[in-house]
Every structure is written in structure tokens, then in C-alpha cells.
Amino acid sequence: MRRRRASDWSYSIVLGMLAALGFTILVGPVVIVLLTSFTEGRSIKFPPSGLSLQWYRLLFDPVRSSQIHRAAMNSLEVALIAMASATVLATLAAVGLARRRGAWVRAVDTFFMSPMILPMLAFGLAALMYFTFMGFRPSLALIAVGHVVVISPLVLRTTAASLSQLDPALLESSASLGAGWLYTFRRVTLPVIAPGIAAGAFLAFVASLDNVPVSLFLAGPRSDMLPIRIGLRRADRDGAGADAGDGAGGRPHATLAWMTLMRQP
Amino acid sequence: MTTATAEIAAPAARRWSAALRPAEWQLVLPLALAYAAFFLVPLVLLILVSFFDDEKITTMGGAQWTKFLGDRFTWKVIADTLKLGVFTVAATSLIGVPVALVYLGASARWQGVILFVVILPLLTSVVVRTFAWIVILGREGVINQTVLWLGLSPAPLRLLQTEHGLVIALTQIEMPLLLLPLLSVMSRMDPNLRDASSALGASKWRTLFRVTLPLSLPGLVAGCMLVFASSTTAFISQLVIGGNRLVYLPLLIWQQSLVVYNWPLASAAALTLLVSVGLGVAAIAAVGRRGHAWALR
Known part of the structure; x- marks a missing residue:
């Protein structure tokens, strides 16, 4: 059997930690977005303050979400x-x-x-x-x-x-x-x-x-595209200074739910 | 089989088929024409428009360029944009290479799982990924909750609207661009080479730096080029996470073209972005060639 050297241990530890960080960074945000979309609250926060399907209901409401549709x-x-x-x-x-x-x-x-x-x-x-x-x-x-x-x-x-x-x-x-x-x-x-x-x-x-x-x-006013609709409306709303993570309105939240749903395989 | 014999037996059909056989350049023609009309000509137009002095595009001159490049703020923005690209490339490589090594050592079934994890960010929208990072990086976000809970800092850290926060978010957003070319090159590598290296007594570090990395360098360089080009132009992420406090070239282009409607100045800014990103990508390619020559010395 091959003897393991100290440098081999350091190799496993350093690369293992970096790889673990890599997998966390790749998966974490996706999981967090999925869970957050089931929140009861009005703000985008993690962990969500209670579970509900309200944003999905708003999302599939043909009248209130017509622009997103x-x-x-x-x-x-x-x-x-x-x-x-x-x-x-x-x-x-x-x-x-x-x-x-x-x-x-x-x-x-x-x-x-x-x-x-x-x-x-x-x-x-x-x-x-x-x-x-x-x-x-x-x-x-x-x-x-x-x-x-x-x-x-x-x-x-x-x-x-x-x-x-x-x-x-x-x-x-x-x-x-x-x-x-x-x-x-x-x-x-x-x-x-x-x-x-x-x-x-x-x-x-x-x-x-x-x-x-x-x-x-x-994209013009009559040819609105989904990423633009969500991204820019959201950026406009938050403007300068405001900490974008807190106290967001309802509309971006519904779109968030929509985007996550739409990408389900 | 019956259809095959029927087609081969029909000499008339074969003669027609031969007569209509397109030459190879004719197959390339449709895409080439589309690119000429909708890619090359617009880019030439971009150069032309940047040499007009007024917003109505009537008088030619270099006034926009002198105004744009004479401003110290412009140079700071160019430097910040390139710095953002370099940081993102460094962060994705530092984390992406270990992920690729885990993939390389995994069994076939786990390789499938890892590949799914790697393309997972691609399956969610850029906009959603950006929002996820707001939830994570915000004042009451996941990172700050953890930091406060562990007592690492008395007050919440400021991560949104900082360069660190933006680089962290871009590391996830751009990671698939680094990993896909890297994994495709790495999985074609002969595993015997690495086994030989360790059998001959090289440490794992030495095997990594003298065998694995040099052999996968083409994939790493291709990935770094894509990450650099994509992160320096990631407008939504820069705007939503960076806010108005961090200004990069894409924000300038957007403001000048769609808010102020100064197309000549926007064109000058767009060309500046094009040239600086082009130089950055060329520099990465040059470093890659040097590194390859050095590794094989």
C-alpha cells in the first residue's frame, strides 16, 4: 500500500474545501430561490416567513399578471x-x-x-x-x-x-x-x-x-421581453441606496415564481 | 433496406441528386450572409455613428471621442470593468478547477450528477440567479444571518452594492461557462498519465501542476475567455447587485443610448467596451499560450 504524504493530505483538504464551496455556490442560490418563492410574506427573505402558494396564484391570475404573461x-x-x-x-x-x-x-x-x-x-x-x-x-x-x-x-x-x-x-x-x-x-x-x-x-x-x-x-413597449420586464422594473424600483434585498413589492415576487416554474424540466 | 435499394436503383433520381449537390461553400453561405447583414454591417455602423459630434447625427467629427476619453471618470470606469472581469475569472478558476477535479475522479454515475449541478445555473434565468444573490447578500440575507449568529462581526456586513458581493454573485452566474469547456477537455485526458505521474513518485500537488493542469489548459483558457467576456458585459447583475454606486461600461452605454439618447456617445462607449474586452480576451489567450509553453518546457 502506498504511503500517504503530508502534502497529499493538504492537497485533499484544500481542494476538497474549494470544491465544496464550488458546489454550494452552484446549488445554494437555486434552492434558496425555490424555497423563497413559497413565502407568505411580501418581502424576498430567506428563510421564508411561512409557506404559501399565494405568489403562484398571483402569477397564474390572468388579469393581475397579464403583462407578465x-x-x-x-x-x-x-x-x-x-x-x-x-x-x-x-x-x-x-x-x-x-x-x-x-x-x-x-x-x-x-x-x-x-x-x-x-x-x-x-x-x-x-x-x-x-x-x-x-x-x-x-x-x-x-x-x-x-x-x-x-x-x-x-x-x-x-x-x-x-x-x-x-x-x-x-x-x-x-x-x-x-x-x-x-x-x-x-x-x-x-x-x-x-x-x-x-x-x-x-x-x-x-x-x-x-x-x-x-x-x-x-424590445419596444409592445414587444416586452420577460428578462427585461423583471430585471429592469426591479432595478428601477430599488433605485439608488435602497438595500435591494429588503422590502420588495409583490410584482417582482410573482415573476420570480414564474421564472422558477418556467425552467422546471 | 428496401428504400435503400429502391433509391440506389433509380439512376434518374441519382442524377438529379448529383446535379443538385451543393458545394461546401454554398452550405456556409446562408449563415455568412446573415452575419454580414445583421452583425458586420451594424458593427461598422457603430464605428460610423461614434464619429458624429451631435446627438441628431448630422455633423461628423471626433468630439464625442475627445469628450469621452478626455474624462477621467471614463478611465476609472474602464479600469473598474476590466478589474471586475479579472476578479471574476480568478474566482471562477480557483473554485471551478477543484470542482472539475472532483468530476474527473468521480464514478460515471456521479459524473452525471455533477454535470447536472454544473448546468443547473444555466437552467435558471440570469435574472432569477441575480435575485437569489440579493436574498443571500442583503442586510438580512443568508450570509449576514450566519455571520451574526456565529458572532464573526458585530454588525451586518455590507455586501450588496460592493465589488466583493458582485464578484461572489458572478462567480456562480458565470461558473458553467468556465466548467463546460474545462470538463470537455479534462474528460478527454488519458487517465494513465496521472497514474504514471503518481506511480513515479510525484506528489498530488506536483501531478496537478505538472500533468493535469498543463494538459487541460486549452479548456481552462477557453473557459476564462468566456467568463471574462460575459462578466464584463453582465448588465443586469451589475445593475441589480452593483446598484448605482458601482458604475461599469455597460451601465454607461445603457444610460447614454436608452435614457439620454446620445447615440454617438453611446457608440463610443460601446466600442470602448468592445476594444477593452477584446484586449482582455487576447491577453488571456496570450497568457494561456505562454503557460502552455512554460509547462511543457
Whole structure:
């Protein structure tokens, strides 16, 4: 049996503690938000001051929460459209780029991935000015276009990763057995890369649903988006100085409940 | 099988299929055109607009830039924004690497559980995550309750609207961005290498710094780049947790564009954010390359 050294003990202790802190930080806030949404009180506090479903009742009340419902439907509609378009465009591009090498291909790939690294807020402002100068009024379609730009890299990455697992010999044997390119794509390529496309589409959907920097600029009064509705209304209300954790009103609370519910798998 | 033989046996269909076969560049074209029209052109427009002197965008000139960059406050905001990114990258790496190591040593079933925990923050909205941190960091929040209960401090700590509080919250919010690339690189690593290192007598620390980390460096660097870019532009978190006391570039852009409606100044601020984040990301990539060369020396 191997002798354990003092440094190995320090390794286990230090890394164990940091990892425990990491798991607490990852899980804690989610648990706290879930429990807080069942509170009886009017303020967002933990532990909650008694349990009730009142905020969920307010949330599903079609009259009192109508604005939130509309914002949520807008968010869902945009996320579905943007996800579908980004998935088609990025999958095609990934297939096109997969088997090519060279400086041009790398440059194009970097260009496609750049929205991940560039600050989205700068793009949001640029898109707002662009659409305004072109004479468009704020609409859900414009938000969807903006989202497609920032979520396509997610589909492109996951699809490219699964394409790299595809053995070129499979394509060659399919072709040499006489299958056309479309048939090969449908029966050989697609089954192999489908998990990658699905993962990318899921990430893209979530990213669109949750997008703030682009929606912030492109959402108008009639195309309210859920994260903007909650985030900004809340920030306005608290303003300067007020300790935002205490004494919040009822509306953000209902939205809190809504957001937690909506993300249940 | 029957459909396969039918399709292969139909020479007419095959000829059509061959004629319609798209070249690879044609598959890339739709996304390239969409990006050119809705990404590249707007960014060029952003540069153009920043070179107009008045808010109605009629006279060209560099007045907004001289005004913006001549202000000492601007430079403080730029420095604070970059500092926020560096702190968040440092905190997520310090905590994320041990989490990744636990994942690496876990059984297949536990790896699934850990992966779920890692993407858990992604399944809740950024806005909800930010509110959760208000509940935790507030005057009567979870941390202050614990601190007072343990008698560590006579009065509640001020965590909201401070840089520490914001970095703590961003550490959770950005953690999946660090861990997903890191885990994908780490799980492709050959476990024999680490076993060999310890069999040859290296301590666990030495194995970590000379084998595991150098080999997973590409994933760590990619994660750090994403965390840096995302935390410096995390507008809602910065606004809700930082309040009006902490000013970062995204807040300036938002105020100038959607409150004051000074688009040229907002464009200048947005370009400043773009360039400073770009330089920060490039610096992380350069450090990563250096680190790789150093580790493999």
C-alpha cells in the first residue's frame, strides 16, 4: 500500500474545501430561490416567513399578471423562432466547414464564433441603430434576428464537435455503394450529428429565452421581453441606496415564481 | 433496406441528386450572409455613428471621442470593468478547477450528477440567479444571518452594492461557462498519465501542476475567455447587485443610448467596451499560450 504524504493530505483538504464551496455556490442560490418563492410574506427573505402558494396564484391570475404573461409569451415565441433559424443556419455552416482546412476556413470560423466573445451589449446597440436607420419599428421579428446572431455560435460549436466524430470512411463507403449525397446526409451524417445539433439547439433556446443585452435594445413597449420586464422594473424600483434585498413589492415576487416554474424540466 | 435499394436503383433520381449537390461553400453561405447583414454591417455602423459630434447625427467629427476619453471618470470606469472581469475569472478558476477535479475522479454515475449541478445555473434565468444573490447578500440575507449568529462581526456586513458581493454573485452566474469547456477537455485526458505521474513518485500537488493542469489548459483558457467576456458585459447583475454606486461600461452605454439618447456617445462607449474586452480576451489567450509553453518546457 502506498504511503500517504503530508502534502497529499493538504492537497485533499484544500481542494476538497474549494470544491465544496464550488458546489454550494452552484446549488445554494437555486434552492434558496425555490424555497423563497413559497413565502407568505411580501418581502424576498430567506428563510421564508411561512409557506404559501399565494405568489403562484398571483402569477397564474390572468388579469393581475397579464403583462407578465404577455412578456413570457413574447419570450417563448422569439426563442422558438430564433432557435429554429439558428439551428438550420449553423448546422448547414458546420457541415460546410467540417472537412475543410486552411486559413480561410479558420477566419470564417472565428467570424462565426465572435459573438460569443464580443460584448453582446455593443452588438445590441449597433443592431438598434441599424434597424432604426433602416426605418423598422421595434418588433418581435427584429429581436429574433438579433438573437439568431448571438445564439448561432452555440449550435455551430456543438454540431462541429459531433461532426469531428464522424468517420470520413463512412461517407466514402456510402458514396461508393452508390448512395447520393442527400441520401448519405440523411442516413449517415445526420444520425451521427443529431445529438450535437440537439444539444446546440437546447443551449440556443435557453440563451435566447434568457438574453438581456440584445433584447434590452431591441424590445419596444409592445414587444416586452420577460428578462427585461423583471430585471429592469426591479432595478428601477430599488433605485439608488435602497438595500435591494429588503422590502420588495409583490410584482417582482410573482415573476420570480414564474421564472422558477418556467425552467422546471 | 428496401428504400435503400429502391433509391440506389433509380439512376434518374441519382442524377438529379448529383446535379443538385451543393458545394461546401454554398452550405456556409446562408449563415455568412446573415452575419454580414445583421452583425458586420451594424458593427461598422457603430464605428460610423461614434464619429458624429451631435446627438441628431448630422455633423461628423471626433468630439464625442475627445469628450469621452478626455474624462477621467471614463478611465476609472474602464479600469473598474476590466478589474471586475479579472476578479471574476480568478474566482471562477480557483473554485471551478477543484470542482472539475472532483468530476474527473468521480464514478460515471456521479459524473452525471455533477454535470447536472454544473448546468443547473444555466437552467435558471440570469435574472432569477441575480435575485437569489440579493436574498443571500442583503442586510438580512443568508450570509449576514450566519455571520451574526456565529458572532464573526458585530454588525451586518455590507455586501450588496460592493465589488466583493458582485464578484461572489458572478462567480456562480458565470461558473458553467468556465466548467463546460474545462470538463470537455479534462474528460478527454488519458487517465494513465496521472497514474504514471503518481506511480513515479510525484506528489498530488506536483501531478496537478505538472500533468493535469498543463494538459487541460486549452479548456481552462477557453473557459476564462468566456467568463471574462460575459462578466464584463453582465448588465443586469451589475445593475441589480452593483446598484448605482458601482458604475461599469455597460451601465454607461445603457444610460447614454436608452435614457439620454446620445447615440454617438453611446457608440463610443460601446466600442470602448468592445476594444477593452477584446484586449482582455487576447491577453488571456496570450497568457494561456505562454503557460502552455512554460509547462511543457
